[in-house]
Amino acid sequence: MNFDHKIIWITGASSGIGKSLALALSKQQTKLILSSRNExxxxxxxxxxxxxxxxxxxxLDLENYKSLSGKVDEALALFGGVDVLFNNGxxxxxxxxxxxxxxxxxxxxxxNYLGTVALSKALLxxxxxxxxxxxxxxxxxxxxxxxxxxxxxxxxxxALHGFFDSLRAEVYQNNIKITLACPGFVQTNVSLxxxxxDGTPQNKMDSATKNGLxxxxxxxxxxxxxxxxxxxxxxxxxxEKLAVYVKRFFPKLLSKMIRKLAVx
Numbered sequence: 693m694n695f696d697h698k699i700i701w702i703t704g705a706s707s708g709i710g711k712s713l714a715l716a717l718s719k720q721q722t723k724l725i726l727s728s729r730n731e732x733x734x735x736x737x738x739x740x741x742x743x744x745x746x747x748x749x750x751x752l753d754l755e756n757y758k759s760l761s762g763k764v765d766e767a768l769a770l771f772g773g774v775d776v777l778f779n780n781g782x783x784x785x786x787x788x789x790x791x792x793x794x795x796x797x798x799x800x801x802x803x804n805y806l807g808t809v810a811l812s813k814a815l816l817x818x819x820x821x822x823x824x825x826x827x828x829x830x831x832x833x834x835x836x837x838x839x840x841x842x843x844x845x846x847x848x849x850x851a852l853h854g855f856f857d858s859l860r861a862e863v864y865q866n867n868i869k870i871t872l873a874c875p876g877f878v879q880t881n882v883s884l885x886x887x888x889x890d891g892t893p894q895n896k897m898d899s900a901t902k903n904g905l906x907x908x909x910x911x912x913x914x915x916x917x918x919x920x921x922x923x924x925x926x927x928x929x930x931x932e933k934l935a936v937y938v939k940r941f942f943p944k945l946l947s948k949m950i951r952k953l954a955v956x
C-alpha cells in the first residue's frame with residue numbers, strides 16, 4: 693500500500709488520532725477529506741496541515757447513519773473518488789452495565805457500529821466498481837477483550853470485528869483490503885467525551901489515557917501496518933497487547949487479571 697496520490701477520507705478528523713492522521717498524511721502526496729461533527733475544528737486541522745489546498749472538509753454525524761449515503765455522494769464529488777477510508781470516528785463509555793440506560797447503549801451502537809458500517813456500505817459500490825479500495829477501521833483492544841465500565845463500548849467494537857472480517861472475505865475478489873487497528877490507551881479526548889450511565893460526558897481525563905501512547909506514535913505504527921496491508925494490528929502498551937494473547941491461550945487467567953485491572 694502506497695499513500696502517494698491517493699484520495700483518503702478520515703472520519704473523526706477534528707481531534708486525537710484523526711487529527712494526527714491528517715497531519716501525517718498531508719506531508720505526503722495525498723488528497724484528504726476530513727470529516728467529523730465539528731466543522732470549526734476540522735477547518736483548524738486543515739489549516740495546520742501541509743498542502744491545505746489538497747484538503748476538503750465534509751462535516752457529518754455518524755449517529756445520523758441513515759443520511760450517510762448522501763455524504764458518500766458528496767465525498768466522491770470532491771476529488772472524483774476515494775481510495776482509502778479511515779473509519780476513525782466514535783465515542784467511548786465509562787459506566788457499569790447495571791447503571792447504564794438502554795438509550796446510552798443504543799447511542800454507542802449507533803455511532804460506533806451502525807455509523808461506521810453504514811458509511812462503509814455506502815462507499816463499497818464505488819470500491820467494487822473500480823476494483824480497488826481500502827477500509828481502515830479503528831476499533832480498540834476492547835474489540836478483542838471486555839473490561840469493566842466499557843460493556844457497550846466493547847460490544848460495539850467487537851461487532852466491528854465481526855462485520856469487517858466477514859466483509860473482507862466477501863470482497864477479496866474485488867481487490868478491496870481491510871485493516872482492523874486496535875488501539876490501547878492513547879492520549880486523546882476519548883475519556884473526556886466518554887458517555888456515563890445517563891448519557892452525559894465524563895468530562896475527566898483518565899490516568900490510563902493520560903499515560904498512553906501519543907497520537908503521533910499511534911499513527912506512525914498505524915500507517916506502517918496499513919502499508920504492510922496487515923489484516924489486524926494491536927497498537928498500545930505491553931500490558932494491553934499482552935491481554936489479547938492471554939485471552940487467546942489462558943482465558944480464565946485473563947478474567948482474573950481484568951477484575952483487578954485499572955481501566956480509568
